Amino acid sequence: MQDNRTGTGWTFAYVTMLFFIWGAVTAVNDILIPAVKAIFSLTDTESFLTQFAFFMAYGIVSLPAAAIMGRLGAANSIIAALATMILGCLLMPLATFVRAYPLVLVGLFVIASGITLLQVAANPLSASLGKPERSHFRLVLSQAFNSLGTVVAPILAAQTLLQGGLFDGGPVTEAKIAYSLGRIDIAYIFIAVVIGILALFLYRVRHRITAAAPSVEAGTSIASAFSSPWALAGALSIFVYVGAEVTIGSTMVNFLEQPDVLAVTAVKAGSLVSLYWLGAMIGRFVGSGLLYKLPAGPLLTGAASVAALLCLTISQITGPAAGILAISVGLFNSIMFPVIFSLTIERSSASSSATSGLLCMAIVGGALVPLIFAQVADASGSRFTAFFVPMICYGIIGLFGWRAARSPVTQSDLAEVSPH
Numbered sequence: 318m319q320d321n322r323t324g325t326g327w328t329f330a331y332v333t334m335l336f337f338i339w340g341a342v343t344a345v346n347d348i349l350i351p352a353v354k355a356i357f358s359l360t361d362t363e364s365f366l367t368q369f370a371f372f373m374a375y376g377i378v379s380l381p382a383a384a385i386m387g388r389l390g391a392a393n394s395i396i397a398a399l400a401t402m403i404l405g406c407l408l409m410p411l412a413t414f415v416r417a418y419p420l421v422l423v424g425l426f427v428i429a430s431g432i433t434l435l436q437v438a439a440n441p442l443s444a445s446l447g448k449p450e451r452s453h454f455r456l457v458l459s460q461a462f463n464s465l466g467t468v469v470a471p472i473l474a475a476q477t478l479l480q481g482g483l484f485d486g487g488p489v490t491e492a493k494i495a496y497s498l499g500r501i502d503i504a505y506i507f508i509a510v511v512i513g514i515l516a517l518f519l520y521r522v523r524h525r526i527t528a529a530a531p532s533v534e535a536g537t538s539i540a541s542a543f544s545s546p547w548a549l550a551g552a553l554s555i556f557v558y559v560g561a562e563v564t565i566g567s568t569m570v571n572f573l574e575q576p577d578v579l580a581v582t583a584v585k586a587g588s589l590v591s592l593y594w595l596g597a598m599i600g601r602f603v604g605s606g607l608l609y610k611l612p613a614g615p616l617l618t619g620a621a622s623v624a625a626l627l628c629l630t631i632s633q634i635t636g637p638a639a640g641i642l643a644i645s646v647g648l649f650n651s652i653m654f655p656v657i658f659s660l661t662i663e664r665s666s667a668s669s670s671a672t673s674g675l676l677c678m679a680i681v682g683g684a685l686v687p688l689i690f691a692q693v694a695d696a697s698g699s700r701f702t703a704f705f706v707p708m709i710c711y712g713i714i715g716l717f718g719w720r721a722a723r724s725p726v727t728q729s730d731l732a733e734v735s736p737h
Contacts, residue, residue, distance in 0.1 A: 328525045329446040331518050335395065335439045336459040338515065339432045340466030342402070342508060344566070344594060346371055346425070348474035348587045349501070351570040355483045356497050357418045361571070361700075365691040368567050369684040370422035372559070374429035376681030380539075382434040383674065392523035394438040399516040401431030406509035413498040424505075436677070442526065464598035468591045475587025477504045479570070484583045539674035542667040548675055551661025554717040555679035557710035558653045560686025561624075564707050565646055566593055567687050572643060572700050577635040589640075593647035600651025608652075614722030617656045621715035624649040628708035632701050639701070646707075653714060660721045686710060 405427030482497035
């Protein structure tokens, strides 16, 4: 029998580009928030509805995405996901034409729905495109490109969305509003074109993708995961982790440009957001090395404790130090998602697929926690005070890591969750 995994180098490269694309598109939200805040004269809470609309897709679309994946297969699901993302991007020029912020939110939800389906299809596919013994390397490499997307996108988006128009200072005029709206059009039309080109390449290799894709497990329901305390604890930790990470990234531009922090322009602050995500990318590689020598539970507790301490310190100080500490949180975010995920899978009494499904749905925390942060900021009149919200989130994660460290996994437990 012919090995379906031969000659898949280019196919893997195209699939890895998917990780880069959805990382980049997600990171653009951090720059979009201050843009729509200025254009539509929004409060912090109203502007953070962008993240609410985006990350709610994970809670709503995860189950339908799994069903679509089972019906269409990996290749067609990826094409459908990219087409959905393009549709969402093209809703943005319509939203700016009618100047309707709710339509911007609809566009973001559509884009995120496509990304949700993309993640369901692309994660297992990346691991399967090549020799089985190198599957972990391929998935880590793909995830590294996802992190690269989160680093590059804020720099480009800041130059596009926060340059000129309303961000030049002075009185608000109709011409400035129109110019800033037009920059949103440019950004999302460009994203749609890039996604379209990638979709064409992937369409050409769809047969290779179909041949290499792992079989989809039938009859899996996340309902069984709700009976596992560890699955529920892991889902809570994923919920607050994604919520905290997104919250800090989302507030970064407006936080750094404050006179009592860095007092920089919106463009400069937007570019500095990349350092937050760069820390996460560097930490991911460093953390991988540390996990060879240190147990995962204590390492997670240590990272979460430092992140919580940074947030506490930010809430109590002002000046450049507060900005530097906010950016530094990204470094300690880096290992949290994969470690929480693996610790939960190892200990959950539910099946790996059911537990994974629940953990993916918990990403909806990126929709809700930022809104809590924004409401605290609006109510208190201080973004410094609002950093208590991510501090509490990291405290919960630290407790999860501490509890996992006190509940070691036996060899029989590992055998049950092993794919082999």
